[in-house]
Amino acid sequence: MSGALARERPTTAIVIFALLLTAPFWLPYVGGYDALATRVLVFGLAAMGFNMLLGFTGVMSFGHAAYFGLGAYGAGLMLRYVTSSTMLAVVSGTLLGGLAGSLFGTLIVRRRGVYFAMVTIAFGQICYYIAYSWNSFTGGFDGLRGFSRQPIDLGFTSIDIQGNGTAFYYFVLLIFALAAAAMGLILRSPFGRTLLAIRENERRARFLGIPIERHIWMSFSISCFFTALAGALYALLNNFADPLGLHYTLSGEIVIMTVMGGMRAFWGPLIGAAVFVVLEDTISSMTVNWMSFVGIIFILVVLFFPRGLLGMLKRRDAA
Amino acid sequence: MDRKIVGLRRRTLLTAGATLGGLQLASPFIISARGEAPVKIGMVDPLTGSLSAPAGPEVEGAKYAVAELNKAGGILGRQIQLLVEDSANDVGTGVQKTRKLIDRDKVDVIFGDVNSGIAYAMSQVTNEKKVLHIVPGGHTDPITGADCKWNVFRICNTTTMDATAVSGELIKRFGKRWFFITPDYAYGHSLQDAFVKQLKKAGGEYQGDMLPIANSDFSGTLIKAKAYKPDVLLNNMGGLAQVDCMKQFTQFGMEKEMALGGALFELEALQAVPVEAKAGWWTMEWWWNQPGVPHVAEFVAAFRKATGKTPSARHWFGVVAVHSVKLAAEKAKALDSLKMAHALEDLELPADVALQPGKVRYRAGDHELMPNIFVGNAHPAKAGANPDDMFTVAKLVPGEEAAGSVADTGCHMKYPA
Numbered sequence: 001m002s003g004a005l006a007r008e009r010p011t012t013a014i015v016i017f018a019l020l021l022t023a024p025f026w027l028p029y030v031g032g033y034d035a036l037a038t039r040v041l042v043f044g045l046a047a048m049g050f051n052m053l054l055g056f057t058g059v060m061s062f063g064h065a066a067y068f069g070l071g072a073y074g075a076g077l078m079l080r081y082v083t084s085s086t087m088l089a090v091v092s093g094t095l096l097g098g099l100a101g102s103l104f105g106t107l108i109v110r111r112r113g114v115y116f117a118m119v120t121i122a123f124g125q126i127c128y129y130i131a132y133s134w135n136s137f138t139g140g141f142d143g144l145r146g147f148s149r150q151p152i153d154l155g156f157t158s159i160d161i162q163g164n165g166t167a168f169y170y171f172v173l174l175i176f177a178l179a180a181a182a183m184g185l186i187l188r189s190p191f192g193r194t195l196l197a198i199r200e201n202e203r204r205a206r207f208l209g210i211p212i213e214r215h216i217w218m219s220f221s222i223s224c225f226f227t228a229l230a231g232a233l234y235a236l237l238n239n240f241a242d243p244l245g246l247h248y249t250l251s252g253e254i255v256i257m258t259v260m261g262g263m264r265a266f267w268g269p270l271i272g273a274a275v276f277v278v279l280e281d282t283i284s285s286m287t288v289n290w291m292s293f294v295g296i297i298f299i300l301v302v303l304f305f306p307r308g309l310l311g312m313l314k315r316r317d318a319a
Numbered sequence: 320m321d322r323k324i325v326g327l328r329r330r331t332l333l334t335a336g337a338t339l340g341g342l343q344l345a346s347p348f349i350i351s352a353r354g355e356a357p358v359k360i361g362m363v364d365p366l367t368g369s370l371s372a373p374a375g376p377e378v379e380g381a382k383y384a385v386a387e388l389n390k391a392g393g394i395l396g397r398q399i400q401l402l403v404e405d406s407a408n409d410v411g412t413g414v415q416k417t418r419k420l421i422d423r424d425k426v427d428v429i430f431g432d433v434n435s436g437i438a439y440a441m442s443q444v445t446n447e448k449k450v451l452h453i454v455p456g457g458h459t460d461p462i463t464g465a466d467c468k469w470n471v472f473r474i475c476n477t478t479t480m481d482a483t484a485v486s487g488e489l490i491k492r493f494g495k496r497w498f499f500i501t502p503d504y505a506y507g508h509s510l511q512d513a514f515v516k517q518l519k520k521a522g523g524e525y526q527g528d529m530l531p532i533a534n535s536d537f538s539g540t541l542i543k544a545k546a547y548k549p550d551v552l553l554n555n556m557g558g559l560a561q562v563d564c565m566k567q568f569t570q571f572g573m574e575k576e577m578a579l580g581g582a583l584f585e586l587e588a589l590q591a592v593p594v595e596a597k598a599g600w601w602t603m604e605w606w607w608n609q610p611g612v613p614h615v616a617e618f619v620a621a622f623r624k625a626t627g628k629t630p631s632a633r634h635w636f637g638v639v640a641v642h643s644v645k646l647a648a649e650k651a652k653a654l655d656s657l658k659m660a661h662a663l664e665d666l667e668l669p670a671d672v673a674l675q676p677g678k679v680r681y682r683a684g685d686h687e688l689m690p691n692i693f694v695g696n697a698h699p700a701k702a703g704a705n706p707d708d709m710f711t712v713a714k715l716v717p718g719e720e721a722a723g724s725v726a727d728t729g730c731h732m733k734y735p736a
Contacts, residue, residue, distance in 0.1 A: 028423070035418035132531075133503070141504030141532055142436035142459075143410050148443065163447065165422065234411065240440045242410040280412075281419065284405045288366040 016267055020173055024166045034165035035237070036281055040274045041169075041176045042234045047257040047269030048183060049226025054255070055263035056187055057219040058199030060113070062251050063120030066127045067224040069246030071097035071231025073131060073138060076241040079147035086150050086161065090175070090232045097228020100127075102221040109217045121248050128246040143242030161236075172233050179226055184266065186222065195219050227254075256294075260301050262308020271310045357400040358393065358654060360385070360644060361420030363431035363441060368408030369533045369558050372587050373633050374433045377455050378403050380637025381430065383625055394645045395654070401641075406432050413437035417444045427654045428453065430640050435459035435506050442471045449735070451656040453643060455636035458583075459506050460728065463687040467730035470660055472643070472686040474636045476604055477722065478506060481582035482513035484692035484716040485602045490521050492600070493578040494550030499527030500540055500564060501555040507532075510555050510582055525549075534560050537567045545573060554581045554599070562588055565596035574598055584697055586631035589709045594699045597709055603693040605632040605675065606712055608705075614671040629707040635674065639688070642672045643681075657735070677717065684725030684732065689718035 023037045050064045074096030075089040083089070108119045131138045138144055152159045152171070161168040186192050194215055197205045206212050235241045244250065253276065261272020279297065283290040305312040362381055364374040385401045393399050402424055406413035413432055420426045421444070429445050429452045432438045438457035445452035446468045454462055454473040458481070463473045476484075489497075497518060501507040511527065518525060526547050528540040534556070544552055552573070556564050561584070568579065579599030586607075589597055607630050609615045622630045630638075644659075646666060651658035664683035673679035679690045695712040722728070 031423070033419055033423040035415055035422065039415055135505075135508070139505075142506075143440065145439060145443070148447075165418070238411050238414045238440065239443055240410055240414060242436065244409050245411065281415070284407065284412075285402075288371075288405055290405070291367065 012267055016270065017177070020176075024169060031282070032278075034169045036277065038165075038169045038172050038237050040270075040277045041172050042230050042237060043254070043257060043277055044270035044273040045176050045179055045233070046227045046230035047254050047261070047273045048180065048266075049223050049230060050254050051223075051258050051263055051269045052183060052187070052195075052226065053219055053223040054258060055265075055268070056192065056199060057195045057216060058202075059216055059220070060117045060255075061120040061220070061223075062117045062248060062255065063122070063124030064223075064227050064254050065248060065250035066120075066124035066246055067097035067101045067227045068231035068234070068250065068254070069097075069131065069241070069243070070100050070127060071228030072235035072241040072245050073144060074228070075232035075235040076144045076147055077138075079149070080144060084150045086152055086236065089149075089236070090229070093232025093235065094225055094229040097231055098221065098225030101224025101228070102217075105217045105220040105224070109213045109220065121251070124246060124248050124251060128243050128248075131243040131246055138241075138243075141243060143240055145240055148239040149236040168237070172237070175229070175233065179229060183226065187266070191215075191218070256298055260298055260308060262311035264307060265310040268308045268310040272308065275309065355397065357398040358395070358644070358648070359400050359402060359424060359426040360428045360430060360641065361417070361424060361426035362401060362403045363406045363413055363416045363420070363429065363437070364403070365408035365413075365432060365434055365437070366403075366405040369560070370408055370433045372558055372591070373456060373585060376587060376628075376631050376633035377433065377637045379626060379628075380630070380634035381455075381641050382637070383622060383634070384638040384641035386625070387621075388641065388645060394648050395652075399641070399644075402426060406434070406437050408434055408437070410437050410440045414440050414444055417441045421445070421448050421450055426450070427656075428644050428659075430455055430637075432457055435462065436504070438462055439466060442466070442468055446470055449656050451644075451647070451659050453640045455640045456633060458510075460509050461505075463685045463728065463730060465729040467685050467728075467732055469686075469732055469734045470656055472660075472663055472681055472688070474639050474643075474688045475632075476602075476690075476692060476718065477687065477728075478510040478582065479513040479723070480692060480718060480721040481602045481604070482510055483517055483721040483723075485580060485582060485600060485694050486514060486517035486521075487716075488694050488714060489551050489553075489578070489580050489600055490518070490523065493580075495521055495523030496548075496550045497523060497525040497527075497553055498544040498547050498549035498551070498577075499525060499553045499555060500537065500544070501527055501529050501553075502532045502534070502557060502560065503529040504532050506557065507555055511553075514553060514555075514582075527553075530556070530560075532557075532560065535563050537564045538571075541567060541571050541573065545571070545576065549577055551578045551580050554579065554584075557583070558588075559591075562591045562596075565592045569593070569595040569598075585633065586629070586707065586710075587633065589697055590707070597697050597699045600694070600696050601710075603632055603695065603710060603712070605635040605690070606693045606695075606710060607631070608708055608710075609675065609712075612674070612676055615674050618671070618674055629705070639668065639672060642668070646672075676715070679718075682719075682722075682725065685728050685730040686732070687718075687722065687728075689722065692716040692718060692721055 046068050053059050071093040075093030078089040078092040104123050151162050161171045257272040257276045258269040262268030279294055283293045366374050385399045389398050404416035429450055433456045435457040438454045452471045456475045458478045460477045460479055499511050501511045554564050584601040607619050647659040647662045648654055650662035663681050667680040675691050681688050693712045694714045695710055697710050700706045700708050
C-alpha cells in the first residue's frame with residue numbers, strides 16, 4: 001500500500017485553492033454567489049473532517065450531524081448569551097462539539113461496523129431531541145435566534161464580516177485552509193499512517209502492538225472537532241442554529257458528500273460537497289422533485305465511479 | 320517515463336477545460352442592460368416537506384396575480400417576474416435561498432415563508448440587506464410583535480388573532496373544559512397560550528399534550544383526552560399532522576362525546592380529510608363563499624377558470640402579497656424598499672383585493688394586516704352544492720378586535736436613520 005496521501009500531489013491543492021481564492025470574481029459569471037461558495041466550504045470542511053474517520057480510519061459514523069449541530073449551537077449560544085466576539089464563538093462551538101464527541105467516543109470505540117454506526121445515530125438523535133425540547137434555552141424547533149456574527153476587531157483595523165458577504169467568505173476560507181493544513185499534517189504524521197494501517201487490516205495492526213481502540217478514539221475525536229468547527233461556521237453563515245442541523249438526515253448528507261467526492265482522496269469530500277450543494281441549489285430552483293435527482297446522481301456515482309468523483313479523475317495506475 | 324501533468328491525466332485536463340468552456344455558454348450571464356428590466360419578486364416557501372400543502376397554494380396565488388397584473392401592464396409599467404425557491408422546510412436552506420434571490424437575482428421584494436421559524440430567519444437577512452419582505456403565511460406572533468422590523472409586513476393573522484377570534488364562540492356554544500393537542504414548537508406554544516388566556520378569562524379549565532410537529536400517531540393522546548371528558552378538543556396541529564389527528568379522532572368515535580375546534584382548519588386540509596372528519600369550529604383567514612360581497616364572486620370565477628381550483632386563504636395570501644407590492648410601488652412611485660415600506664403603512668386594500676366587507680389595512684404600528692377573521696363550522700359539502708362548500712361562516716370578527724393594541728404585541732418599530 002502506497003498510502004492515500006502519497007498520491008496527493010501538491011498541484012491538486014494548488015488548483016483547488018486557486019479556484020477558491022478567486023471564487024468571488026468568477027462565481028457571478030456561472031450563476032453562483034458568495035453565500036453558496038461559503039456553504040460549499042462549510043460542508044466541505046464537515047465532510048473532510050468526517051472523512052478522517054471514514055476514509056482514513058475505515059470506521060463509519062452516521063451521527064456526525066450531532067457534532068456539526070453542537071458546533072452551531074455552541075457558537076450561537078456564545079454569541080447570544082455571553083460575548084459578541086466571533087472568534088470566541090467559533091472556538092466555543094468547536095470545543096462543545098469536539099469535546100462531546102471525545103466523551104461519547106470513549107463509550108463506543110469497542111463497537112465495530114454496523115453497531116458503531118447505530119450507536120452514533122442514537123447519540124445524534126439524543127442531541128436533536130434535547131435541542132428540540134429545551135425551548136427556553138435553545139429556542140426549540142424554531143431554532144436559536146437573536147444573534148449575529150460580529151465584525152472582527154484586529155486592534156488596528158476591523159474586518160466587516162457582518163455586512164460584507166465576500167469578507168465573510170474569505171474569513172471562512174482562511175479557517176478552512178488552516179483546518180485542511182492541520183488535517184494534512186495529522187494524516188502525514190506517524191499517527192496518520194497508523195490510522196491507515198488500521199483501516200487496511202485491523203487485526204494485523206493489533207498484532208503489531210498498535211493500541212487500536214485508542215487510535216480509533218483519537219481519530220473519532222479529531223474528526224468531531226473538525227466537523228464541529230464547520231458547524232460553528234454554519235451558525236455564523238446563517239446567524240441561526242436549528243435542531244435540523246443535528247438530525248440524522250444531515251449525517252446522511254455528509255456521508256453522501258464524502259462518498260460522492262471520493263473517500264480515499266484527501267480533497268474528495270470537498271468536491272463531493274461542492275457538487276451536492278450546487279446541485280441542490282440549482283435543481284431545487286427548477287423542480288420540487290430535486291431530491292430525486294440528487295439521489296439518482298448519487299446512485300450513478302456509486303455504481304460507476306466507486307472511488308468517487310475525484311478518484312475518477314485520478315490516474316488509474318495510482319490505485 | 321511518467322508523463323503525467325500534476326497528478327491528473329492530460330486528457331482529463333483537456334476534458335475539464337472543454338467542459339468549463341462549455342459551461343460558460345450554458346450558464347446564465349449576468350444581465351448588464353437593465354433598462355426595461357422586470358420588477359423581480361423572490362418567493363421562498365417549503366414546497367417540499369411537511370408544510371408543502373399550504374405552501375403550494377400560496378405560490379399558485381402569487382403566480383395567478385402576477386399573470387393578471389402583467390396582462391394589465393405590470394407595476395410602474397414594468398412586467399413582474401416571480402422567482403420561486405424551495406426552502407425544503409429547513410432554515411439553513413431558506414436563508415441561503417433568500418441570499419441567492421437578493422445577491423444573485425437582485426430581487427426587489429421577498430415573500431415567505433409558511434414556516435414561521437424560517438420566515439423569522441429570512442427576515443434577519445432581508446433586514447440586513449434592506450429589502451422589503453412580505454410574510455404571506457407564517458403565523459407566530461413575534462414576526463409582527465417583539466421581533467418586528469421596518470421592512471417586514473405580514474398578511475396572515477397572528478396566532479393570537481385566530482385563537483382569540485374563535486375562543487368566544489367555543490365557550491359560548493360548548494363550554495369551558497378544554498383539551499389541547501398542540502405541536503411542540505413556537506407556533507403551537509403561542510397558539511395554546513392565546514387560547515388559555517381567553518379560557519382563563521372566562522374561568523375555564525384545561526389539559527393538553529405537546530406533540531412533535533410531524534407527529535402521525537395520536538392514539539395515546541386521544542385516549543387521554545377521552546378520559547378527561549372535555550367539552551371541546553382543540554386540535555392545534557398543522558399540515559398533514561392535523562389531518563391525521565382528525566382522521567383518528569373520528570375513527571375513535573370521539574365526535575359524539577365532545578366538540579372539536581381550533582384555530583385553523585384550512586380549505587386544503589378540509590379537502591384532504593374523509594367526510595366524517597369534516598367537522599368542528601374553526602377560523603378561516605379568508606373564505607371564498609361570501610354571498611353579496613362585491614368582487615368576491617368574480618374573483619372566484621376568474622380564479623377557477625385560470626387554475627381549475629377554488630381559491631383558499633393561502634391563494635388569497637399570495638394574491639394580496641403581489642398586489643401589495645403594486646400598491647406600495649405606485650403610492651411610493653418607486654421600488655425603493657424604505658419608500659415602499661412607508662407607503663404600505665396604514666395602506667387600505669381596495670375592495671377588489673381585500674375581497675371582504677369592511678376596511679382592510681396594514682396597521683402602521685406593527686405592519687400586520689387587519690382583515691376580518693371568518694369564524695364558523697366545517698361540514699361535508701351538501702348534496703348539489705359546490706364540493707368546496709364545506710364551511711359556514713357564523714361570525715366575522717374584525718382583525719383589530721382580535722389583535723389587541725400595538726402595545727400588546729410588544730412591537731417597537733425602528734427605521735434606519
